[in-house]
Amino acid sequence: NAGVTQTPKFQVLKTGQSMTLQCAQDMNHNSMYWYRQDPGMGLRLIYYSASEGTTDKGEVPNGYNVSRLNKREFSLRLESAAPSQTSVYFCASSERTGNTEAFFGQGTRLTVV
């Protein structure tokens, strides 16, 4: 029972490099989310996808892009990484947006040097 799977678990990037964080869920959920977690700031929503084919900005979208590849997969791309993007990134999914339980992946710890 995999739930929400994120890859990679750890990543170190140099400033200006690009990378894509991958997320897949096997629960047939409609909605998927990307959050970043920084000390003392809780989880802040970067982007979300209410359903396949739609994406919307969250609280902190600058510097990121997303793709809802299909119902299962929701990727997060950093086009030109900056030290301010050093964080732990969590992907989550839920049956519907914001009013049902969200299930979280194990997180990706990203360091930008």
Next chain:
Amino acid sequence: AQSVTQPDIHITVSEGASLELRCNYSYGATPYLFWYVQSPGQGLQLLLKYFSGDTLVQGIKGFEAEFKRSQSSFNLRKPSVHWSDAAEYFCAVGGKAAGNKLTFGGGTRVLVKP
């Protein structure tokens, strides 16, 4: 401004003592309310949720939460804390009142003393 606030950043409690974590929200209508727990190095797990009905909600791991509309609060409680309850706890809001997005408070880190 719409927000969800956890006033306590850190709480230290002795094993066996009671625990109460505070959560306040500021929205035009009552949002859906959630409490999540994050153990070190892990993702988040749902403890309990409130949508409507009985204002005292029971969750997993012996936790409960009480919704108080007059205080715009949804505080989490546990009568007797175990060492394994050391973790970070997040209050979150969702539903139509919260723009159909799941928004988190800043979290409260709980330390348990032997």
